[in-house]
Amino acid sequence: MPRWLRTAARAAFASVFLLAASCGGGSAGTAGASAPKSGGAPDFNLPSLDGKMVRLSDYAGKSVVLIDFWSTTCDPCMMEMPHLVELYEKHKDQGFVVLAISLDGPESRALVGSMAHDKGMVFPVLLDEETTVVARYNPKREMPFAVIIDRNGSVVHKRGGYTPGDEKTLAAEVEKALAAN
Amino acid sequence: MRHSPRRLGFLAILAATAGAPRAASALEVPNVGGEPLNIDLTNTSVVAYHFDNRNSLPTKPEALVDDKYGEWIDRFNLQLNWWRFQLGLRIDGATYFNTTTRIDARKMANAYSTGHDPKEPGNFRPSTFDQAQTGSDYSNQLFRELQSRYLRTYYPSKLWVGYSQKGLDVTVGDFYVQLGRGLVFSVRKIDELAIDTTVRGGKISGSYEKGPMRLSAMLFAGQMNPLRVDEVSGRRLHGEASPLFFMFPKAGDLTTYGYDEQGNVLTYIDKPRPSYLADNVVGGRVEGGTNLVVVGVNGSYLKRTSHTVDNLKCIAEHPDDAQWASDCASRYPDFTSTNPTRMHDTIRTYGVSLAFPDLAKHGDAYFEVARQEQRDGHISAIDGSGSPTSQQKDLSGYALYGAVTGHAGPVTLTLEGKHYRSFFPLAANIDTNTKGFGAPEFDAVSYSVPPTVEPIYTEALGGSPSSCMTGGRARVDYRFDPHTSIYAWLGRYVSSSEISTNNECLSKEELRSADDPRTFTWDTAIGSDLGFEHGRSHSRAWVGARTTDRAAAIDTGAGELSSVFYREGYVRYDVVKHVAGPVSVQAQGVHRHRHEPASFADAWWEGENYTAVQWAPHVAGIFGYEYTNREGCAPGLSGTMCHYFNGGVQWRSLSSKSVLHQLFDTVGVFVGQRRGAVRCVSGVCRLFPPFEGARLEIVSRF
Numbered sequence: 001m002p003r004w005l006r007t008a009a010r011a012a013f014a015s016v017f018l019l020a021a022s023c024g025g026g027s028a029g030t031a032g033a034s035a036p037k038s039g040g041a042p043d044f045n046l047p048s049l050d051g052k053m054v055r056l057s058d059y060a061g062k063s064v065v066l067i068d069f070w071s072t073t074c075d076p077c078m079m080e081m082p083h084l085v086e087l088y089e090k091h092k093d094q095g096f097v098v099l100a101i102s103l104d105g106p107e108s109r110a111l112v113g114s115m116a117h118d119k120g121m122v123f124p125v126l127l128d129e130e131t132t133v134v135a136r137y138n139p140k141r142e143m144p145f146a147v148i149i150d151r152n153g154s155v156v157h158k159r160g161g162y163t164p165g166d167e168k169t170l171a172a173e174v175e176k177a178l179a180a181n
Numbered sequence: 182m183r184h185s186p187r188r189l190g191f192l193a194i195l196a197a198t199a200g201a202p203r204a205a206s207a208l209e210v211p212n213v214g215g216e217p218l219n220i221d222l223t224n225t226s227v228v229a230y231h232f233d234n235r236n237s238l239p240t241k242p243e244a245l246v247d248d249k250y251g252e253w254i255d256r257f258n259l260q261l262n263w264w265r266f267q268l269g270l271r272i273d274g275a276t277y278f279n280t281t282t283r284i285d286a287r288k289m290a291n292a293y294s295t296g297h298d299p300k301e302p303g304n305f306r307p308s309t310f311d312q313a314q315t316g317s318d319y320s321n322q323l324f325r326e327l328q329s330r331y332l333r334t335y336y337p338s339k340l341w342v343g344y345s346q347k348g349l350d351v352t353v354g355d356f357y358v359q360l361g362r363g364l365v366f367s368v369r370k371i372d373e374l375a376i377d378t379t380v381r382g383g384k385i386s387g388s389y390e391k392g393p394m395r396l397s398a399m400l401f402a403g404q405m406n407p408l409r410v411d412e413v414s415g416r417r418l419h420g421e422a423s424p425l426f427f428m429f430p431k432a433g434d435l436t437t438y439g440y441d442e443q444g445n446v447l448t449y450i451d452k453p454r455p456s457y458l459a460d461n462v463v464g465g466r467v468e469g470g471t472n473l474v475v476v477g478v479n480g481s482y483l484k485r486t487s488h489t490v491d492n493l494k495c496i497a498e499h500p501d502d503a504q505w506a507s508d509c510a511s512r513y514p515d516f517t518s519t520n521p522t523r524m525h526d527t528i529r530t531y532g533v534s535l536a537f538p539d540l541a542k543h544g545d546a547y548f549e550v551a552r553q554e555q556r557d558g559h560i561s562a563i564d565g566s567g568s569p570t571s572q573q574k575d576l577s578g579y580a581l582y583g584a585v586t587g588h589a590g591p592v593t594l595t596l597e598g599k600h601y602r603s604f605f606p607l608a609a610n611i612d613t614n615t616k617g618f619g620a621p622e623f624d625a626v627s628y629s630v631p632p633t634v635e636p637i638y639t640e641a642l643g644g645s646p647s648s649c650m651t652g653g654r655a656r657v658d659y660r661f662d663p664h665t666s667i668y669a670w671l672g673r674y675v676s677s678s679e680i681s682t683n684n685e686c687l688s689k690e691e692l693r694s695a696d697d698p699r700t701f702t703w704d705t706a707i708g709s710d711l712g713f714e715h716g717r718s719h720s721r722a723w724v725g726a727r728t729t730d731r732a733a734a735i736d737t738g739a740g741e742l743s744s745v746f747y748r749e750g751y752v753r754y755d756v757v758k759h760v761a762g763p764v765s766v767q768a769q770g771v772h773r774h775r776h777e778p779a780s781f782a783d784a785w786w787e788g789e790n791y792t793a794v795q796w797a798p799h800v801a802g803i804f805g806y807e808y809t810n811r812e813g814c815a816p817g818l819s820g821t822m823c824h825y826f827n828g829g830v831q832w833r834s835l836s837s838k839s840v841l842h843q844l845f846d847t848v849g850v851f852v853g854q855r856r857g858a859v860r861c862v863s864g865v866c867r868l869f870p871p872f873e874g875a876r877l878e879i880v881s882r883f
Binding site: 042044053055075083108109111119168 | 716
């Protein structure tokens with residue numbers, strides 16, 4: 001890479017972060033006060049199956065959050081889902097939340113409601129039809145894909161795929177995150 | 182071997198940190214301004230070597246050059262999250278080695294031209310030219326094929342900065358968008374088809390909530406940014422130079438050869454020309470309502486870059502000079518296509534949606550109506566003053582879509598219906614035809630995805646079946662418990678654009694044709710989803726059938742009349758049996774019996790079965806078998822069953838406790854063969870060529 005290009009790239013990078021830092025510093029006492037406690041997990045805002053808007057920052061920093069990327073056309077997702085329901089039922093009173101983010105697009109979106117009902121998904125089912133959130137958390141778009149966020153708002157575990165027995169290791173990670181605070 | 186100090190330093194750091202414990206998945210760096218700075222890195226690296234995939238046909242240059250080469254495909258995703266800001270960068274790399282060179286191409290051309298290649302029992306022979314000329318021309322076909330394939334490419338494919346707070350989200354750079362259910366506009370990751378198109382520009386969305394009321398709006402504008410390298414074929418897409426797409430690859434000169442009447446070699450140099458002309462888009466959405474009902478208004482305005490008139494004026498200066506015409510095409514690139522949305526430079530699509538997300542806790546409903554207006558049609562001729570004398574006429578269409586889900590106790594009923602008239606997916610402004618500069622593998626790139634109301638794997642056989650279709654599907658699920666359910670669906674579709682192109686959805690009388698353009702389809706399946714042994718064993722399987730008939734029988738060519746357009750029966754399954762401890766065995770497959778009389782005289786079988794032994798949670802070993810006896814599955818042979826065998830191993834670390842665990846988060850090795858197949862998502866299909874070789878994939882997450 002030519003020197004001028006390196007210099008330009010560094011300058012651009014530094015500018016973005018200086019701008020970001022100045023905004024952050026300036027608003028720390030105002031908007032920052034209402035900002036969620038966040039350890040770096042990127043925030044998002046998605047519609048839920050029941051018509052509400054759900055924001056990660058509504059939970060992150062308060063609860064242990066398991067984000068599960070799934071779709072109605074993903075067989076391993078369907079296999080894993082009952083285990084997530086059991087895990088949620090077991091720990092929900094301890095401040096554990098599952099956000100099941102459906103990646104179904106126009107081709108299969110209509111089936112999300114029936115699958116959620118069939119699988120007894122009692123936690124929020126969110127719709128990432130644009131694939132914006134999956135691109136940030138799971139650029140490879142693996143399914144199922146689990147992300148555990150601790151009470152500090154930090155991503156503490158990521159895991160792609162599901163094979164029978166994975167539910168035990170996932171439960172252990174969730175319990176570790178719940179016990180951490 | 183010499184090592185630079187920098188490389189030694191890197192190795193020392195790697196060695197020192199390899200076994201060091203790590204606390205989190207993302208890289209940890211000190212807080213900035215009192216807020217944590219989080220760096221997230223995901224890298225996917227694929228190294229593969231392609232052996233002869235047995236699809237070589239002398240008449241298909243694209244299939245001749247896809248053997249015996251290696252590739253390293255890398256996707257590097259970096260994301261920084263700090264306070265409300267996010268910065269993302271994706272760098273794509275494609276490195277090829279041992280690919281067909283121009284010298285190889287010339288040897289190959291000579292071998293085929295003389296018809297003496299022992300590998301090929303095909304019937305290619307020189308036709309109207311003498312041998313030398315045919316050899317040259319055939320070389321040129323291969324040179325054109327290689328012009329945009331297997332080129333080393335490294336570029337920042339996606340780049341964005343985002344700001345997010347309650348009620349406001351702003352993105353500058355690359356972003357995905359979907360309006361409604363994809364009728365008006367939809368660009369999203371569709372990895373199944375190796376498509377990952379974004380808009381590069383700006384997007385702002387805001388929302389306001391008060392009590393049960395909610396109002397949201399989103400506005401975006403920018404240029405479309407399809408991926409520039411097709412990882413399946415190694416084809417590269419070239420756009421025009423643009424400051425918005427800095428460091429993107431550019432096309433190069435194309436050199437071909439010919440002979441004059443005295444037999445002297447002539448060299449032709451075609452100047453570079455793009456295969457993608459920028460598509461500019463503005464769109465938005467306004468939604469308002471409560472938890473019970475939401476009304477949305479969606480709109481998009483697509484304006485294509487066009488040099489058509491300049492191109493025609495340029496050619497008119499020297500109408501009989503082919504080299505001049507080529508130079509004109511380089512200066513003023515202009516594409517032709519049979520796809521109507523590619524033949525109009527302005528496309529307005531807008532519509533209204535009505536959603537009932539919660540029907541008394543017993544279901545939901547969604548309805549959408551959209552109109553599509555295609556304007557500024559392609560000009561194919563101009564007069565002396567530059568005014569068009571022949572132009573593609575305006576085309577307008579509409580779409581109605583609805584979906585209702587209701588559940589009561591263990592029963593769920595899903596109904597979907599659609600009625601589309603001259604309503605098309607918004608195809609990208611890509612040249613899929615020009616030999617040497619076109620990129621046919623990018624044909625499936627589009628900016629909207631009207632729902633097909635059919636199983637996602639349904640293949641579009643001919644024409645554009647959904648653009649003039651009325652149909653619906655009903656699906657019933659019965660749940661015994663969260664692990665166990667059975668289901669069935671029945672679909673009925675009537676299309677007048679499946680047999681052949683019928684952009685205006687005209688009837689037989691309007692077309693003044695002897696043949697009725699309509700087809701009638703039934704699609705049905707029944708299946709079960711069974712879990713047992715506390716969910717550790719599982720069976721998900723369904724059997725289905727699809728029949729499509731013409732409105733009127735036609736002569737099959739064998740003296741018989743038949744109305745059969747398509748027939749298929751199939752079974753699909755995914756069965757997992759827990760054996761003991763961490764060990765499970767999985768069988769996954771599909772087996773299809775198909776008949777498509779218009780393209781193949783005989784019905785055929787095709788399918789696959791993959792058997793895996795899983796040692797939870799880290800290791801899985803896979804053995805696969807695929808087959809087909811579709812006519813032409815092996816070039817030069819007919820009535821033959823083609824077999825494909827493969828095997829692989831996958832390892833997942835499932836841990837971030839050391840750098841090595843993160844570096845090799847997932848490792849997969851695949852060795853063997855896969856048959857070529859058409860893969861479809863929501864009616865958008867593309868052909869994946871057969872594969873024979875070895876492939877290593879490493880996913881790293883930090």
